[in-house]
Amino acid sequence: MRQPPRTARGTRTRQALLDSAEQVFAEVGYSDASIVRITERAGVGQGTFYLYFDSKLQIFEELVEDLNRRVRHAMTENATERMTRIEREREGFRGFFRFTAEHPALYRIVREAEFVSPRSLRLHYTRIVEGYIQGLEDAREAGDVGDIDPAVAAWALMGIGEMIGMRWVLWGRDGAAGGSSDPLASGTDVVPEHVFEHMMQFIERALDARPAATPSPVTKEAAL
Incomplete structure (x- = not known):
């Protein structure tokens, strides 16, 4: 190098x-x-x-690292220590979607890395998920989220961001608005606010996933 x-x-x-x-x-x-x-x-x-x-391979691998560095910065630049975990998730996802709207190449390049440079692909996801896991571990210990497995939650949240981003940011750039099941029909290159809020509600419930209270058994007298 x-x-x-x-x-x-x-x-x-x-x-x-x-x-x-x-x-x-x-x-x-x-x-x-x-x-x-x-x-x-x-x-x-x-x-x-x-x-x-x-070589071409070297600039490809360094491009993956460059995009990784910049997307991680976009995901954390507006977060502060005083925020709750959900607030940090909100800022992180907004930053991620802004970055992918400006750099849609991220998706194709990362996917090509699976075949061109598997080492770069693993490094890309590892660098993102390591900080994610640590943040969720800290939040769990502080009681800011429920009794979650930080590793499982981190990978699941990354999957949510990636698929929502593809559906509404990447695939919709040149499409016409269409049905919910059509991945090429969002007609936009930004995540609509109602989509973002529903996504965040889903995430908030998942991260606060404490067991629901077990209902008391219904006695024969109560049933009557």
């Missing part, structure tokens, strides 16, 4: 190549992407590419 750029100009050029790669990989996929396409989109010569990256 090459050393980070030493100048502000080099840092900008490197980021321009990553931004270009994000668009190229999203548009044509890893197989059809080329260094020529990436450098042309970035507006630099092909030789410049090799000042910062060794």
